Amino acid sequence: MTFQGSLRELHLPDVIQLVAVSGKTGAFQLVKGREEGLIYLEAGRIVHATLGDLSGEEAVYALATWGEGSFRFLPGEVPPERTVTKNNTNLLMEAARRMDEWRVLNKKIPSLDHVPRFQVPEGKQGQINLNTQEWLVLSKIDGKTGISEIARRVNLPAFEVAKLLYGLVTMGLITLEEPALEPAGPSGENAAMSAVENGVAVDSDDLRKELHGLLRKLREEAQIAMGEVGWSVILRAYRRAKSDLESGRGTEAVQTMCQEILSQAAHLEGPESQRHLAERFRDVLAEWNAKVS
Template sequence: MALQGSLADIALPDVIQLVSVSGKTGVFTLSGDGADGKIFIKDGQITDAVAGKLGGEYAVYEMAGWHKGQFIFTAGIESERVTINKSNTSLMMEAARRLDEWRVLQRKIASMDLVPYFLPREQGQDQITLSPQEWAIVTKIDGQLSIAKLEDATGLPAFDVCKVLYGLVTSGLIALRSTEEKPVQAVAVAPSQRSLLALAENVRKLADESVGLSGSIAVEKQYRIARAEIEAGGAMNSVSSLVDRLARAISLLEGGDKAGEFLRKVTPLLS
């Protein structure tokens, strides 16, 4: 008989702990909060998970926060891949930490349906410095997309998106409105030199992953050109040009498929 029940009656971490102790192999199938997911266990250890667009440990963290829905454990089913190498204890501790942080985030972000928009900035205010992840989110804010749609647009976990937005709200860079409120015209935010340098560095790392040691010299050369342009006052086009040059170099060194893979990875940071 399959182990099954309601997430409202028993939390997922408690069920996983029970199965772990028994050393079972199988898959948890969950449906809750308008989404579905699976957690695969082998000999009591979580090996793989998927929830919507999320995979691996981030899918586990997502599902650990579901408080509504159903779960069923089907024994004997294994995943063909291993995406999780952390112990169950480490996963559940991190999931608990994130749930605690979620409660803090919800003080300012009460719903994923809220729409972020930029607040006007007075001339002469300090330049804005953003990390690559913050930049990927900021470039999608247009005063129209809800937080849930930003999550889809960036491909980032909801937790990461909300954590960045919480910081932006706290710093006074953005505000949140309900979908019923009148849309506010988005205010363009020019990235600081530091943000552009961080973005170029992130692009360089993705290129290095595509070419390996054999092409690292070519990647470094193009990166240094872009860095010099940015330090001389270059804007976002310096990073865009870097991406174009690196894509051509990767295509010559590793082939078109590798270049395409590089562009797919880097595009969310630029669009």
């Protein structure tokens, strides 16, 4: 039976502890909206984690602040590398501490996607004293960039930047706004469709994001069609495609992922399952075509 559930019901440290005590090897897949993280265990010990640009212990701590989303344990998944050195006890204690601290920060900082903007404090005069890190963060505020991206630019954990911004919000120096939804322009959409059809390389950040979304949709369709028997195969193909996409292989990465999963579908579940999944992939690509044309 697959161990899966909602992070609204079970907090991440508790979820990991339940599996760790059994000494299992595998990976936790955590999904919240468009974000996805992975935490790998080897014989019950956390050895690797990823979330976006984060890896290792900071990725675990960032995932621990998620108050919503879903989790699923994939038994037998082997970590591609080892980035965690702390033992489970110290790691999960720190994760729990950050969860508690995030509940306080969350009262003024709804999410790490929010965009900080300067504002003039009303009724305040005199000198404002800030430390070096606060000035560094302030220097990156442009009214367009979200907290996570600011953290990347100043080379600090997003959690630490959120703590600094909490103080600045409390002082009335900045306000936070939800990120603007910016639809892709016609040229970007046409470029994306052309890339999917012709297998060209990708050198645009916007196009790369669109193709990451396509990868996720194809992965979801494969998971629905193949069920638990295909989870490991699908996840490996998906991770490889993401890496290839970031390496500049463009939509060749999408094509390769589809081919790999379809090949395994025939092997694991037979030709009929493969045909059904191939039809679903065609539907997804047709929907993509309609969206961007």
